[in-house]
Structures are given as C-alpha cells and as structure tokens.
Amino acid sequence: MKRLLAVLLVMSAIAIGCGDNDSGDSADDTTVTTEASGTDAPATDAPTEDGPATLVVPDDYDTIQAAVDATKPGDMVLIKNGVYTEDGVGVTVETEDIVIRGEDRNKVIIDGEFKRDNGIKVFSNGVAVENLTVRNHNGNGVFFTGEYNDDTSKNKILTGYRASYVTAYNNGLYGIYAFNATTGQIDNSYGSGHPDSAFYVGQCNPCNALLTDNEAELNMLGYSGTNSTGVTIINSFFHDNRSGIDPNSLDGEKLAPNSGTTIIGNVVTNNDSAEAPSNAGFATAYGNGIVLGGVSNNIVERNRVSGHLLGGVVVTDLPDGYKPEGNRVRANMFSDNTYDLVYLTVNFASQLFGNCFEDNEITTEFPESLQAKAPCGGPEVDFGDLSSIIERIPVSPPDVDWKTVRAPGDKDTMPDAMKAKPRPATDVPKAVDLDAISTPA
Secondary structure, eight states, X not given: OHHHHHXXXXXXXXXXXXXXXXXXXXXXXXXXXXXXXXXXXXXXXXOBTTBOOEEEETTTOSSXXXXXXXOOTTOEEEEOSEEEEOSTTSEEEOSSSOEEEEXXXXXXXXXXXXXXXXXXXXXXXXXXXXXXXXXXXSSEEEEEEOBOOSSGXXXXXXXXXXXXXXXXXXXXXXXEEEESEXXXXXXXXXXXXXXXXXXXXXXXSSOOEEEXXXXXXXXXXXXEEESBOSEEEESXXXXXSSEEXXXXXXXXXXXXXXXXXXXXXXXXXOOOOTTSOOOGGGGGGTTEEEEEESOBSOEEEXXXXXXXXSEEEEEEOOTTSOOOBSOEEESXXXXXXXXXXXXXXXXXXXXXXXXXXXSOBOSOEESTTHHHHOOTTOOOOBOOOOXXXXXXXOOOOOOOOGGGSOOOOOOOOOTTTXXXXXXXXXXXXXXXXXXXXXXXX
C-alpha cells in the first residue's frame, strides 16, 4: 500500500505549475541588428503637452528602454524591424497606459541571448504589448506583474494588461506571464520551448483575464494557472506540449484555491511530445490534455480533445490538500485518448465532491461508468478503489534543453500595425458570448 500511495501521490501532482540552437530568425537578410549603445538619439517625436506621441525605435531613440522611459500615458513606442539586445535586465515598463508595438511581428525580435531574465517586464497599469517576438531569456518573454506583501496595505495589483500578436519562444520559464495582475487579455499569441508554460496567469482574485486565439506547442505545459480565479480560455490551440491546459491550486502562491476557470472551444491534442522540455517539479503531467488539479467550479465545455497517452480531461486533487470541487465537464468531443475522462482523488475519499460529467462524446473513461454515475445535479457517489489506473501512467521521456527547442515559423502579424491607433489596455478583456462558441471542427 505504501508503494501504491506513493505512485498515486505522483499522479495527483500532474497539475502542478507555479512555478544546435538554430535562431530561426524570420527577419530577412537586410534587417539591421540594433543593440543598446548607451547613447540615445534626440526624440524627434517625443511626448508633448499636446497629447499622445509615437516614439520610434531606432529613429528617435536607439533603444526600446530609452523610448519607454520617455513616454507619458497614452503614448506608443513603435519599434522598427530589427533584432534588439537591450542592455541590463531587459525592457522595464513603469509608465501607465502605453502601447509597445513592433512593425512586423516576425521581424521585431527582442533577444535575451540567454543572458537577461525578461524580454519586457511591466509594472504599470494599462500597458499593451503588440506585434513582436521575445526569445532566449532566462526567465520570461513578457511579464506583467504587481507586488504582493504580507502587509496588505503595501500590495500593488497591476490592473489592465494586454499581449496581442506576440511570439514567445525558448524562454527559461514562461512565454507570456501575468502575476498578481487583474483585468487582462492575451490574444493571437504563440508560445513554444518553455520548461514551464507558454501562457501563465497566477495569484489573482479576481483575475478577470481572457485568453483567446492563442497557440501553444512544445512546452512543458501549454497553459498553467496557479491560484487564479476567473480566467477564460477560448478558441485556442494547445498541441504537442507535454501537457495541455493545467489550472491548479498550490500553497506556493497566495490566494488559493484556483476557482472559476472557464475552458471553452479549444483544440487540445497530442500533448505527449518528447520534443518539449520537461520540468522535474511536474514531469508527471506528461500525456494529459486538460488537468483540473485541486480546483473548484471550473468549466470545461465544447472542446475537442484527442491523442493523449493518459487522460483527455483529468479531475484530481493535489498534495497541498486542495480537493476538486464543483467542476463541470460537459459536451466535449474526445478521440484517441487512453481515457477520455479521468476522475481520481488520492488525499480524499473517492467521492464526487460536486464534480460532474455529462453529454461528452467518449469511448473510454476512468473509473468505469464515470459519466453515467456523475451527471450534473446527480447524487454523490463513492467510486472506491481507484488503484487500477497505476499501470496506465505513462513514463515521461528524458528532458529536452529548452534552449535548443526548434524555433517556430512566421506567425500572422498584426493588421495595419504601422497605421492603427494605439489602444492601451484600458478596455480589456473584450466581451465574449460564451454561448455562441461551438465545438471546433
């Protein structure tokens, strides 16, 4: 029994997540690499008393940081095509309500050279980052963050953020990361080659965050959200990661548990890639599509989930003592998973705790007759001994160096990037009619 408990405890940890290098540059041969020089040109379009200004890099300022430092609320930093290797710790943003936009998503590249922690780190409200690529940072590609202190009077919750048409790859933790931040949106963005997750929203209540029209591949996790209450993930593509979508509750961050994550209209497929980087802290997430780990009142509806070595959707508890409660998994379409649906509690009795499964198109499930016995609004059920799943737990392949994961090809660039008016993140997240979202073809 000790061996059985140990294996099941490992299984229950599957949702944990805080916390030859071909550059693959899509810039053509004529693109000029622009580096921080320590001297900045005079600003020919600097902010004035008359209203918002557009500060152009490198025409007006030699570096992105210098342009950002010169902004006032409402301004835009427009970055022309080039590879930017900013000195110091990367680009730090402390002006509210500004837009940082690249001329071409695939040709404006902020390269950390595996020396710097973050591509763009935002401390201010209302900042939008658009139409550029961040790669090769030891920490994160784009990082929106407030501050959390035990003395709550000193807390700072970042309010209002947006990342649109951003490509993040081969960064040492997260691609696009929102922490202690609320009221945000990540859209039309892409992440690969991260030993944690491509997209992460954590430690927020309410988060009031929307992720839509994104793609994650070749990451440990496509999405991770620890102790994040109120995140909506829709119309996105999670494929060929080690695990797909993993909201979770853990003591390593404040504001536990995770509650109210909504996952609708996504394609989640083949998240068992041996080419993605691993992470010792949650390597056993390998081979699962959507994992609800110790979360409550999450909704998983109208997704297409296929090709997983263990579970299409897994509802489980976590070792920190958070049980899954009141989660609803319904009207999803499954194929080619070892188990389409999995329900497994280790640290608690094998009762339902208000979790329910109905109207899913399935061929396999664990435990047997799970969906028939656990309709939404149905009676409480105790499933008894669940140890038979042990032999099905896949072995995670050897780790892959995140620095060497293949670079992505070009992604769709932002329409009219050179002409569109700047729109700070003061109107996010956009309104979405969830009922109108259908199961993807």
